[in-house]
Ligand SMILES: Cc1cc2nc3c(=O)[nH]c(=O)nc-3n(C[C@H](O)[C@H](O)[C@H](O)COP(=O)(O)OP(=O)(O)OC[C@H]3O[C@@H](n4cnc5c(N)ncnc54)[C@H](O)[C@@H]3O)c2cc1C
Ligand code: SF4
Ligand code: SF4
């Protein structure tokens with residue numbers, strides 16, 4: 001039987017961690033999460049990992065596989081050269097809980113601060129597919145937080161105090177571009193959310209498993225909106241007369 | 247005694263899927279305090295995985311639709327075992343609940359005139375499933391999650407409830423632990439809503455995640471509630487069968503709703519020959535007629551043609567696939583072929599994007615070019631906690647249940663799309679019922695120390711047993727038993743054998759042990775989950791043994807016919823001392839005005 005050699009990070013927030021090596025039999029079409037489950041089921045019942053759907057739909061199983069941020073349930077073992085060790089470690093931007101599990105609760109706190117959907121009161125609730133294509137793209141987000149994990153503002157500079165991160169720009173873009181929304185989030189985007197810290201490196205877009213065009217479709221239009229609102233008096237005047245959007 | 251933290255709420259909701267979130271939103275809007283607990287992170291509950299759509303008779307696409315037809319379809323699909331009142335409320339209220347989601351920010355796919363688009367699904371007479379491509383559940387859970395967060399509901403994530411506490415005959419609280427660090431927690435509550443979902447993890451091949459260990463079923467059972475209809479376990483006809491790692495993962499019925507064709511290895515479109523006599527007239531007679539229906543559906547036009555045979559109900563399609571494979575006409579990996587590749591690739595990718603990616607990435611199959619291989623997978627349990635239809639209250643005062651954990655709504659077989667609608671209709675009702683109850687019972691709940699001590703001891707025990715059983719090994723044993731003896735086709739001797747093996751396993755589970763610490767220790771969690779799984783497994787097996795007929799999702803090899811007499815009673819399971827008891831209770835009888843809906847123009851619908 002063919003075997004894969006898995007190097008899996010083991011550790012908790014209290015002490016330093018280390019990689020442990022496990023040998024896992026390979027089945028056709030196996031993904032990294034299957035290998036982790038094999039380790040749990042046969043070698044080490046204490047190995048901590050988050051997962052739910054095993055079908056790239058819930059965004060629970062984010063990790064760094066051979067240094068690459070990815071969903072474990074979507075990472076095929078046969079995409080790695082045979083015989084090569086596969087390393088699996090937790091995502092880096094959030095504090096470690098244990099093994100492959102990190103504390104992502106900061107994201108849930110950020111989400112609470114985003115002003116809710118506020119539909120116009122006299123809406124008749126008909127709108128066309130063309131008008132929501134973009135919004136639907138943003139609403140595909142499965143909250144895997146891989147984009148948060150790679151964004152240098154969070155990962156390298158740890159500016160969780162001033163920056164909401166790409167996931168929440170996607171969320172705000174989905175609200176702002178809803179044809180019936182009337183809330184104005186430009187001020188928040190500029191100030192609390194720290195949109196200005198993003199320098200469009202596109203690292204977030206590259207790792208998004210849902211293939212959301214985070215930078216081009218969400219962040220850049222939001223930046224334009226902030227500019228219109230705060231730095232362009234003509235556009236602003238135009239808006240106060242003709243309504244917020246469109 | 248180990249330490250534990252304490253929180254107090256008027257209403258505690260256990261579970262943050264569609265049902266739990268909707269319940270919490272409703273209760274909190276009625277001015278009571280609400281706490282919400284879930285085993286995973288918020289937004290990761292099973293509801294997020296729902297694909298095909300939510301059923302509601304909005305009549306946006308087929309204007310003939312109405313709640314009466316939806317009601318009849320649901321009852322017929324459930325083989326008349328359903329609690330008629332639940333099915334009625336569900337059909338009547340689903341449209342408002344869906345519109346409400348839209349008002350809260352859900353963005354459904356649109357018709358040409360800008361309304362919510364609806365697609366066809368098995369057993370639904372008209373195009374009825376509101377959807378967002380094939381990620382409807384994600385849309386629903388995100389919408390409810392954001393709504394709940396903005397209402398200020400406190401959420402306890404990665405927290406598992408292990409016991410319900412009682413003060414006399416009423417519930418008074420719940421005890422559990424946080425997965426993160428194993429610390430214990432007590433929630434005092436006047437009313438508790440169970441919304442914990444299903445039991446799939448008792449089976450090896452399932453579309454369900456690790457969470458589905460039947461916790462709510464077992465908690466309710468332990469607290470003295472009844473579980474009804476537990477013999478009715480839905481095997482979804484189309485799960486992935488290859489490669490091994492993805493075995494059981496769901497292929498949405500939306501594929502068939504969009505025109506997907508089932509064929510065996512001989513290329514035969516076998517579903518034509520498996521249509522039950524009673525409903526044959528509702529389905530196309532020839533491939534040509536089915537094609538006319540599909541073409542019209544794609545163009546959004548009306549047609550006289552009837553729907554394709556692949557849209558028969560799930561129980562029937564699952565059995566048919568099983569029989570084809572058994573007869574040696576299966577695909578290379580023991581399934582059959584499901585084909586949508588004859589359609590325009592761009593349309594397939596647009597309508598079924600996550601199916602396209604799922605097959606491409608996990609199975610190296612391009613569904614726009616080749617057929618998929620599919621076979622039955624354990625998917626859903628119709629059985630669950632017996633509740634009052636209007637308030638969702640169980641027989642234990644102060645204990646409510648909604649969503650997959652509750653029983654009665656779907657009877658002998660659930661129609662696709664009727665779960666998501668069930669969640670929002672009865673989630674709302676359970677939230678309201680619990681809030682009303684909490685307002686009436688103003689006294690603070692009192693907690694008995696002994697109950698807490700017992701709950702803590704139970705959790706500590708696996709660490710103290712040396713050289714006990716490995717929890718994962720015991721789960722594998724349970725899988726073996728359930729798939730061998732309590733599967734899609736059942737028989738008296740098998741079931742008896744299964745029950746005796748489960749009883750032996752129950753003893754082994756008492757010897758389960760684990761090492762390490764309480765910090766995020768999945769093996770430890772599994773030690774406790776096993777107890778819930780074995781209760782549900784045993785309830786399923788005993789109920790199945792007691793129903794000596796074939797009906798809906800319950801198929802007996804030794805009793806292949808449907809017996810009209812047995813429609814008259816539901817199977818009820820409850821605890822009596824240390825043992826599991828079974829009783830037949832009368833199926834609620836529909837009032838005359840609802841009965842008339844069936845004789846008039848509605849052909850039975852299978
Ligand atoms: C792959 C898939 C696709 C589906 N597609 C459709 C579809 O298209 N249409 C449709 O109508 N239905 C569909 N279904 C069925 C439907 O999704 C489920 O029946 C439904 O989502 C269940 O919702 P729920 O609110 O009852 O439970 P869930 O959404 O499963 O939520 C259960 C909650 O309870 C929590 N919980 C469980 N035990 C405990 C405990 N001990 N302590 C604390 N919390 C606990 C969990 O953490 C979770 O938050 C599908 C199911 C699957 C698996
Ligand atoms: S584009 Fe902006 S948000 Fe995305 S990773 Fe780069 S800096 Fe971060
Ligand atoms: S935007 Fe993409 S990468 Fe970011 S959380 Fe959502 S799905 Fe994940």
Ligand code: FES
Nearest residue numbers: 053054058059073
């Ligand atoms: S387990 Fe759900 S995304 Fe991987």
